[in-house]
Amino acid sequence: MVSVTENTEQKIIDAACKVFIQKGMDGARMQEIADEADINKALLHYYFRSKSKLFDRVFVEIFSDIVKLLGEEINHSTEIIELIERMVNNYIHLIRERPFVPDFVLHELNRHPQLIVQQIHQYGMDFSKFQLLIDEGVLNNKIHYIQPVHLIVNVLSMCIFPFVAKPIIMGFMLNGDEAKYNQFIDERAGHVVSFIKSSLLINNPE
Amino acid sequence: MVSVTENTEQKIIDAACKVFIQKGMDGARMQEIADEADINKALLHYYFRSKSKLFDRVFVEIFSDIVKLLGEEINHSTEIIELIERMVNNYIHLIRERPFVPDFVLHELNRHPQLIVQQIHQYGMDFSKFQLLIDEGVLNNKIHYIQPVHLIVNVLSMCIFPFVAKPIIMGFMLNGDEAKYNQFIDERAGHVVSFIKSSLLINNPE
């Protein structure tokens, strides 16, 4: 998603990513994408037949980036707490660089459920590893049992929601102070990890 | 938001709520709102000068409903765990009836930050109560200390995110099985409460 001297197709995709993420499918304008890519509007239709097709292409690009990351975390971890720490740190770090992506993805997925179909089959997502690591932790008397789906949702919730709800958090809880919000985000990964560990670990050391 | 025989203005607002929540500001069509309200399109402009003004009115209506609830929970609670239980149960119950509201509110707030300004001053939101109840719990040796803002965000995250991320949860973790998703939501309030208690309480009883 970051290149300098690139062919036209890539320039269009980069521009479209930017505009679609900021404005959403309905709010985005082909003219704005063309301007952003520094080309003519007609050229968009030459490369991608329609706005809808361009959107689909872009969405896959963006979504697969996120999903891939989650998959890697799962594969590279051998212990449930380690997996959680990796997920939390990497997700918060990733989103921080692209703060509007979560709202974009969630919003468009809700309004175009068909978008997810292809993705599911493309990235099979093996959550049995989660079950495995949880069972192992329980067996070794390290953690309380927790259903995998609830654990995953807890982790994703606490990492992603703070970005999607930035206006609410900043506006209602932090007196509209952006510096305070940034500090809150700075602390977030550490807090989430220790919050989850405190809940899961049997001999709560912290 | 629920009435039967009502005046035209209210009929329009109800219809607009429904359409805006489903389609968002950009995706909504004045024609569809008129159809939904069973009136003529021109009448929309007679009551509210423009789509934008109608949207603003509707957004305030929807958002204030949610904020009010949070405010009531805070005032009616005398103990931090009680407050959390009330918040979790009420929020999940509330959203269940209106599953598209969270995505709508978050999405529009992110794209129109000015929307929040009026709301902030309208509902001053007193979070000092949170600080108070946490301090009290810590003093009585009941809970570990936690920053109010992180606690509130944790609670809201784990309640709201499961609805916003329904397509992801269902598609990737529950084999696209809606029955499983409903069961997951059924369990959710209980799980979240016990997950938070397990993290906060000093003598972990469960």
Place this chain on the structure above:
DNA sequence: GTCTATAACCGGATAGAC
């Protein structure tokens, strides 16, 4: 207040020259 008809505009898509 409520309607029909229409103006005014915008934005996606295409034609056709280069």
Place this chain on the structure above:
DNA sequence: GTCTATCCGGTTATAGAC
């Protein structure tokens, strides 16, 4: 491949009768 010019459908908004 890239451009300019243009078409055409859809959408907001208004005019004006009742």
